Amino acid sequence: MKYVRFMFLIAFSAAFSLAVSAAIPAGSMTSAQAAARRLPVITTFKHHPESLAVDRRGNLYVSLDYIGDVVKVTPGGHHQVLAHLDVGDAGGFLTGLAFDSAGNLYVADSTFETSPTPPGVFRIDTHGVVTRVATLPAYSFPNGLAFHEGTLYISDSIRAAIWRLRPAGGKAAFWLRNPLLAPKTKFGIGANGLAFRRGSFYVSVADFGTMVRVPFRANGRPGVPVVIARAKLLKTADGIAFDVKGNLYIAVNDDRLVRLAPDGVLTQLATKRDGLSYPTQPAFGTTRTTRTTLYLTNFGVFGGTPDIVALDVDVRGLRLPQ
Numbered sequence: 001m002k003y004v005r006f007m008f009l010i011a012f013s014a015a016f017s018l019a020v021s022a023a024i025p026a027g028s029m030t031s032a033q034a035a036a037r038r039l040p041v042i043t044t045f046k047h048h049p050e051s052l053a054v055d056r057r058g059n060l061y062v063s064l065d066y067i068g069d070v071v072k073v074t075p076g077g078h079h080q081v082l083a084h085l086d087v088g089d090a091g092g093f094l095t096g097l098a099f100d101s102a103g104n105l106y107v108a109d110s111t112f113e114t115s116p117t118p119p120g121v122f123r124i125d126t127h128g129v130v131t132r133v134a135t136l137p138a139y140s141f142p143n144g145l146a147f148h149e150g151t152l153y154i155s156d157s158i159r160a161a162i163w164r165l166r167p168a169g170g171k172a173a174f175w176l177r178n179p180l181l182a183p184k185t186k187f188g189i190g191a192n193g194l195a196f197r198r199g200s201f202y203v204s205v206a207d208f209g210t211m212v213r214v215p216f217r218a219n220g221r222p223g224v225p226v227v228i229a230r231a232k233l234l235k236t237a238d239g240i241a242f243d244v245k246g247n248l249y250i251a252v253n254d255d256r257l258v259r260l261a262p263d264g265v266l267t268q269l270a271t272k273r274d275g276l277s278y279p280t281q282p283a284f285g286t287t288r289t290t291r292t293t294l295y296l297t298n299f300g301v302f303g304g305t306p307d308i309v310a311l312d313v314d315v316r317g318l319r320l321p322q
Contacts, residue, residue: 039309053097058287063094098145108142134172144194155191193240209235239281242318251279277304284317
């Protein structure tokens with residue numbers, strides 16, 4: 001095992017252990033929610049799925065850890081490798097996924113090395129052609145991806161930053177750098193999940209268990225970041241997704257799915273007993289019959305099973321650019 005990969009797994013394990021030791025706030029679950037119910041498994045994998053995206057036809061797409069594959073999963077459960085990317089030999093792996101309005105799929109490649117494959121973002125077009133669209137400096141950690149008005153925004157879990165990549169391409173540039181997005185330690189994880197809703201970006205910060213809102217100004221610049229939630233329940237927070245009512249669903253690596261309501265109330269919706277195993281990314285279905293279905297990738301470390309599970313939350317997901 002290479003040094004960088006080793007250190008990164010140490011960071012993940014430390015974050016996981018910290019969250020396990022944290023007490024769940026009183027009243028975070030109702031008696032009905034406390035009753036375990038196994039979430040249906042959509043499909044399983046031999047490797048660990050990190051991120052998840054859904055196309056307009058209801059196909060699921062996952063980025064698979066250190067092997068560098070992006071895999072398409074049809075509604076019938078058939079697996080197809082859409083693309084393979086070089087993640088290097090120093091502990092790199094694939095992270096965030098996002099579709100643009102033309103149906104191209106973007107994936108973040110966190111290689112943690114300068115050569116031969118620096119970290120960055122790749123576009124996979126509708127024909128499966130892979131093109132690097134952004135190259136980031138060495139030891140950047142591109143993680144969550146989100147589009148707004150045709151521009152791609154990229155959270156960086158090491159540099160306490162959000163990068164911006166304009167539609168015309170070229171070099172990615174910092175859109176925001178702020179201490180609220182920083183990791184707790186050198187090998188920690190700061191800004192992670194990223195989503196846009198009603199004039200603001202929302203960012204999960206894993207190490208501190210916070211949700212940060214960043215207003216999007218009319219001139220395209222960021223406003224002043226504000227912490228809108230901070231809780232032990234959110235430590236190791238990862239990917240996020242909105243429904244149409246403004247509820248934010250947060251995958252927490254400590255075997256939790258948490259909902260943050262617009263009024264700030266946190267509710268734990270599912271745990272390990274329900275079939276969660278290091279969950280990493282929630283994403284809503286896009287078809288008429290799955291718009292209220294929240295899919296969730298389980299990374300499946302620490303003895304778990306790498307898979308995708310589903311939960312009907314009775315509220316339609318917020319439509320993403322496609």
